[in-house]
Amino acid sequence: MSDAAKVRSRAGGVLAATCISTLVVNANTSAVSILLPAISEDTGTSVETLQWAVTGYSLVGAAVIVTSGSLGDVFGRRRVFQLGLLLFVASCVMIALAGSGGMVIAGRVIQGAAGATILACGLSLLSVANDGAAQLRAVSLWGAAAAVGAAAGPLLGGVLVDATGWQGLFWIDAAVALLCMVLTAATVSESSDPDRPRTIDYAGTVLIALTLTPLILGVSKSGDWGWLSVATLGCFAISIAAGYAFIAVERRVAVPLLDLALLRNRVLVGSTIAILIGAGTINGLMYLLSLYFQDPAALDFSPFEAGLATLPATVGLVVVAPLVPRLAAKFGGRQTIGVGFALTTLGFVIVGFVGASWTYAAFVLPLVAIAVGMGMSNGPASSAATASVPENEVGGASGVSNMARYVGAAVATALAATIYGSVIANQADDGASQSDALASGLAAASWMMAIFSFLGVLMAVVIARHRAATGTLNDAAAAAAAHLHTLPTSATAGRADPEQGKADASERRPG
Template structure:
């Protein structure tokens, strides 16, 4: 492949990844404005966030498989086209239902763009050039995730909330043109041509009813027929998924990987980290903008959440060297402990708090997440053999989507239920909303402490050496797992293995 074509691959994949991650992190800031325009309650509109993650979880591994079988460029282009279509659908939406539908489509598009974009990069480059290209891709993912809330806040004031989606659609069209002109198609020649579609559907059938039960359980009653029915459907679908994965020729998930203690511990840690930080951003975006509390504009709310997003992205690249010195699982445990402290601090929130009181706990939670994310991702791909790295990466990427979907649904339910109950008891709106925020924060603190346990479960494994590429992988770890110097390489390629600690 010529230098110009490789540059085209790099630009198309990095720009599309930046846009997808910025779009994902911006939406929570937009929800109050969307609610005002469509008339749908913010509590129902949380499905614009959880639905995205739900579909993304079901599709991210399958989209990589589709690229291997039918051509990575072709599936990447399909992901971009789907992303454009979803942006247009959302921007033209006259109802909350259309926004939610568009976001669910966008979940499939975003996960496809991320999975196939990474594959295109690794095929186009090799050796140290591949390391640099993947590092730039990781940096683009991190910048997009950090910039999203601020960009969303700016655009709501300048163009209305629809502006974000029109701009994203235009950029995605540009990426499609660039991909068509410069990217050569490729597929995995030695891979069976079967794709585990049934597994994909069963993942959605497991997560969908579970999230619906979490979202509506307080309205329906936690022991009502509807809630119990949703949970039973989720259990049956999960059981069916296990049965299918044992028999299908090319499984979505190799169940043998679940016997790998390090991978399981790292994956659950990734799920907890992604879930709690997404839940925090969702609830704080609403709390900061509510007229009864701080009454921020969308732009001010984007600026207010910036310490968390920037703190996460800035601290993460500094972690690999620390992990190389003291051990990855020790850093993961410390990170979750610090995150739990940040959440617990917010749990003490009072209706009289101004924004300055939130600043330090936000930074603490973000830095803690930066400490835990990178080493957890590095452990996930370091704990398996070279031919299982792709599967391990896929499992950890799915875990991010699952964590975001479940924790955001849980946070939305806690926040709205506690608020409603306190108002029913005679409290003012500000006191009730602060109680909802505090309860949600305490629950997220408890979940974060479970991450400390996962650091113990992970046990000994190869450690990344703390290279520049490791720093880029750590920065991107909030949204995607990238290989590190601890990732075992196939013969004659890739990064060297780190030492065991």
């Protein structure tokens, strides 16, 4: 075999290992909400407690997503990627063998670290293994695999609950991750960044977790403790103190987890908040619908039926997103973001009027509106995040937006779960039927997400003019994966057409 053929073969192996791993990680992540009722019944743990299996995953992912990439740059990307896969296998086995809800939650927390590591280092390996147009194609395929996994996850989870029990998903995921480990060992060469300082911002990682954990705990337990109780306010105080300490640390470390100078960039800040809102609302929505659709007092769907019922939101989002870059190039990124969030707001407002008499057919139109709206806002917001900074800051901007996705998912899901559970309990105490109480809980949580989505409309106003993606096939793949990960587009610094770069130079102000 010639040297060129060996290079192509190796690049193909890297592409296979990274794409399969990101597909299985994202399918696993999106499937878990569908499994919660079955896990609750099997372990005797309340669904309210099992909410931590979702929020704990996102919480740890937020803390680790940037750090794991730094570890790969310093100690070897293949080595850290393999460690992520090994942790993923161990967490899957731990969850599949779990006899208690606490063990499931612990396994999911480990899985959050594993998943973030696989995504961060996998993308780095893919970028290093390819050059030029081949690199962009490979990254786009990676993004497409991530999007397909996220869309298929709820349906796959529903099928497996009925066919094998909820444990089946984790056994299959463990087997696939093992296959990726073998493939990686056989085809992926080690790489690192010798020019990068050897220091790792471990303190920043710990402080991110310490900021988010008491915040989510306070939000989750506020219904039991009271919003103004000492315990709740104490959690919020710890979160604020840890957040302040995080900022202080980031100002002093050599290679910070978050470059605070980036926060002076209005486009980046606005797009990051838009990304946070989008990730939070889609995760909160999937959590609520997974529970409501399966509840015997609501629609009483089987896990498979519930997974099928979420398709307008999951598949719709992925199908619409690739069409958006050309729309944004024609009408402007911030206009597209604003219209997208307006549609999402409308969808949540409609669900806010849900009643116990609603059949599934009544949910389809608002779910389609939410999916179309999120597809319109996610892609341009993700593109804006990397288009608004110089080429040497693209990695930092991408890290900020990816961290925001995890933060949004953790906080919004916890808040949605708290509102849903508290309203149901209050309605039941007032003598309402279980069906009416469930509908009231879903309505209240939907109004909260409608408010968040409307804030996204305001973010579109805040975001200044910026370079928009031109609508290439690679842009379409990046847009499809935008609710999961920030990928380079034709708008990203150093990748756009040079003449377009000259025309837009005046619009890429740092503040």
